[in-house]
Each structure stands twice: as C-alpha cells, then as structure tokens.
Amino acid sequence: MKLKPRDADRALSQPDGSYRIYLIYGPDLGMVRERADTLSKALVKDPDDPFAVTRLTDDDVKADPAALADALAALSMTGDPRLVRVRLSGDSAPVARLLTEVDDGLTPSEATLVIESGDLRKTSKLRKAAEDGKRSLAAPCYADNARDLIGLAEEMFRAENLSLDPDARAMLAPFLEGDRALARSEIEKLILYKGLAAQRGGDAAQITRQDIADISAVGSEAAMDQILDPALGGDVRAADAAYARGLSAGLNPVGVLRGLQRRIDQFDTFHTGGGDAGALARAGAPRFGPPADQFKRSARLWTGRRLDQARKYAFDAERAVKRSGAPAEALVGDLILRLSRAAANARR
Structure with a gap:
C-alpha cells in the first residue's frame, strides 16, 4: 500500500498491525530516520535491545544475500515481537524480490521488516514491491516546508515552556x-541555549531574534569546528586540546554533543545521497575549499557499522548526561576521546 505524505506520521506512530513490511523512503533522510525510529518504538518494547531488533546495512545485504531472509526467519528468544531494520542507500532488486516472496508467503517471516532508503523513483523495484504488496506499506518522506518547520519548532518549544517572539518567526x-534531523538539532540548540524548563524552575521564556543570532554566530561555529574536525578526523590530541579551550571560553558541553550528533547525521546524509556535490548540499555541509575537503576526509572514516557505532556512542552520552549525576563536561569529553580514537584506527 502507498501512503500519502500527510498520513505518514499518524500511520507510523500508531501502526495497526496489519502490515509486516514497511518501506520508509525519500529525499529527506532525517525524516526517514525519525519516522523509522518512531515506528520501531511502536512495534517493540525496546528498540535498542539487540535480541529484539536486528540491524542490517547495504553492505551486509551485499556481502551475504541470505542475511536478510535469515534475520526475518529467526524466532524470538523471549516470545516478544521482533523487528528487522535495514538501511539502504537506494533501490535494491534483491530486497524487492524478498519483499514479494514474504508478501506471497513463499519466504517465512517471524519479524516485522522496516526498510529505510533514500529517494526512490516510481519505477524503483523496491518501491513498487512495497506499494503493490498486500502486507507492506510504503511511506514517502519529502522535505518540510517553512510552515512545517516552524510548527515543529513551536511544538518542541512548548514542551519546555518556551514561546517564539513573532519578530523571530521569519x-x-x-x-x-535542511532535513528534519538537522532542523531538529538546530531547534534543540536553541532550547539548550535558553535552558530547559527544569533548569529555569518552570518559568516561561521567549526566544528572540537575538537568541537566534547568538546561536548562529560565526565565532561559535568556528569554535565548534575546531573540536568536531579533529574529533571525527582522528586527531586525538588536537580534539582534546580544542575541547579544553572551548570549555574555558564558555562553550556548552551539551552544545558540543549536539554538534557531534549533527555532524554524524551529516555524514550519513552525505553517504546516502551519493557522496557528490549535491550530497554535500543536502547534508548542509561546506561545499567548497578546505572546509569541504576536511568534511569529505572525515566522512570517509565513518561508514557502515562504524557510523552506526558513532551514533550509538553519542546516544549513550546523551542518555548519561540526562540521567546520571556525572558532569556533562566529563561525559562529552569521554565521547570525544572515543570518537577520535575510533577515527584514528580507521585511518590506519
């Protein structure tokens, strides 16, 4: 079945159980990821449980053609629902054939299958298989317009008792x-800049034009790049020194964490988009000169499972910042060291 874009959020956040295969695709890779995460949370108790969720990539499917079928056929060890998530860079004839076989009952499936992909044409074999299937659902993800993005921002602001000054809307x-994930990252930066509701004692606050200008200041971005570039480029000493300088200059460690998460998402968007100049633009990365060269060098170090591991490191750090009593400075510093060491190993 083919979903209309406007119905996708509702259908994926509240799945009715009649579908066993979900294809979430489109040019907005941040929205693809967000909707796949939302769907996963609705389908299984813990989407981070490796016994409940099997994750595969393009490389896994190409290296072992039977990997996906085996993952779908595996029985649950606990009796709870299982989920298989596959992240593809584009069309895949082998996966399309498997979708048809599962839909026709020719290939056994004990799990629900969630496929993430980039933009797919109407003639795509994968898209056609999902749209024509009786037990499959295809959900397109197209870029939000300005009204959608402002609506997303105001929804997130309200959750922290923040409002947007009318003069700041434009x-x-x-x-x-950018895509949904990058937009959400920028919104979170504004929220952190103003302070969470709990940090403000629940008091209401308003986001102004000056707040937006402060967050997007060139100097702040340059200081952030001095940390992110060596951290994700494999220069352990430079990353550690730049982080120490940033803290001394008043840089918020949670802001650094968000910056690392955003850069990791940009790498993913760049790779999924084909790794060309157009992919740089879609990722919101520098497109010319030394900054673009630096971005591409670092991106080459973070692919496949290594990129997934980087995202998990960042997620674990964020969870620790929110839940533990340890200082954010130390937790983010540890994350920087882990990422820079992993990148250094990838360069060897």
Missing part, C-alpha cells in the same frame, strides 16, 4: 533549512 525558518 528569521527562524531559513535557520532550520
């Missing part, structure tokens, strides 16, 4: 340009 829309 300034905020271009500030959020």
Whole structure:
C-alpha cells in the first residue's frame, strides 16, 4: 500500500498491525530516520535491545544475500515481537524480490521488516514491491516546508515552556533549512541555549531574534569546528586540546554533543545521497575549499557499522548526561576521546 505524505506520521506512530513490511523512503533522510525510529518504538518494547531488533546495512545485504531472509526467519528468544531494520542507500532488486516472496508467503517471516532508503523513483523495484504488496506499506518522506518547520519548532518549544517572539518567526525558518534531523538539532540548540524548563524552575521564556543570532554566530561555529574536525578526523590530541579551550571560553558541553550528533547525521546524509556535490548540499555541509575537503576526509572514516557505532556512542552520552549525576563536561569529553580514537584506527 502507498501512503500519502500527510498520513505518514499518524500511520507510523500508531501502526495497526496489519502490515509486516514497511518501506520508509525519500529525499529527506532525517525524516526517514525519525519516522523509522518512531515506528520501531511502536512495534517493540525496546528498540535498542539487540535480541529484539536486528540491524542490517547495504553492505551486509551485499556481502551475504541470505542475511536478510535469515534475520526475518529467526524466532524470538523471549516470545516478544521482533523487528528487522535495514538501511539502504537506494533501490535494491534483491530486497524487492524478498519483499514479494514474504508478501506471497513463499519466504517465512517471524519479524516485522522496516526498510529505510533514500529517494526512490516510481519505477524503483523496491518501491513498487512495497506499494503493490498486500502486507507492506510504503511511506514517502519529502522535505518540510517553512510552515512545517516552524510548527515543529513551536511544538518542541512548548514542551519546555518556551514561546517564539513573532519578530523571530521569519528569521527562524531559513535557520532550520535542511532535513528534519538537522532542523531538529538546530531547534534543540536553541532550547539548550535558553535552558530547559527544569533548569529555569518552570518559568516561561521567549526566544528572540537575538537568541537566534547568538546561536548562529560565526565565532561559535568556528569554535565548534575546531573540536568536531579533529574529533571525527582522528586527531586525538588536537580534539582534546580544542575541547579544553572551548570549555574555558564558555562553550556548552551539551552544545558540543549536539554538534557531534549533527555532524554524524551529516555524514550519513552525505553517504546516502551519493557522496557528490549535491550530497554535500543536502547534508548542509561546506561545499567548497578546505572546509569541504576536511568534511569529505572525515566522512570517509565513518561508514557502515562504524557510523552506526558513532551514533550509538553519542546516544549513550546523551542518555548519561540526562540521567546520571556525572558532569556533562566529563561525559562529552569521554565521547570525544572515543570518537577520535575510533577515527584514528580507521585511518590506519
């Protein structure tokens, strides 16, 4: 079945159980990831449980053609629902054939299958198999317009008892340009800049044009790049020194964490988009000169499972910042060391 874009959020956040295969695809890779995560949370108790969720990539499917079928056929050890998540860079004839076989009952499936992919044409074998299947659902993800992005921002602001100054609305829309994940990252940076509701004692606050200008200041971005570039490029000493300088200059460690998460998402968008100049633009990365060269060098170090591991490191650090009593400075510093060491190993 083919979903209309406007119905995707509702259908994926509240799946009715009649579908065993979900294809979530489109040019907005941040939205693809977000909707796949939302669906996963609705389908299994713990989407991070390796016994409940099997994750495969393009490389896994190409290296072992039977890997996906084996993952789908595996029985649950606990009796709870199982999920198989596959992240593809584009169309895949082998996966499309498997979808048809599962839909026709020719290939056994004990798990629900969630496929993430980039933009797919109407003639795509994968898209056609999902749209034509009786037990499969295809959900397109197209870029949000300015109204959607402002609506997303205001929803997140309200959750922290923040409001948006009317004069700041027009300034905020271009500030959020990019895919859904990048927009959400920028919104979270604004929220952190103003302080969480709990940090403000529940008091209401308003986001102004000056707040947006402060967050997007060139100096702040340059200081952040001095940390992110060596951290994700494999220069352990430079990353550690730049982080120490940033803290001394008043840089928020949670802001550094968000910066690392955003850069990891940009790498993913760049790779999934084909790794060309157009992919740089879609990722919101520098497109010219030394900054673009630096981005591409670092991106080459973070692919496949290594990129997934980087995202898990960042997620674990974020969870620790929110739940533990340890200082954010130390937790983010440890994350920087782990990432920079992993990148250094990838360079060897």
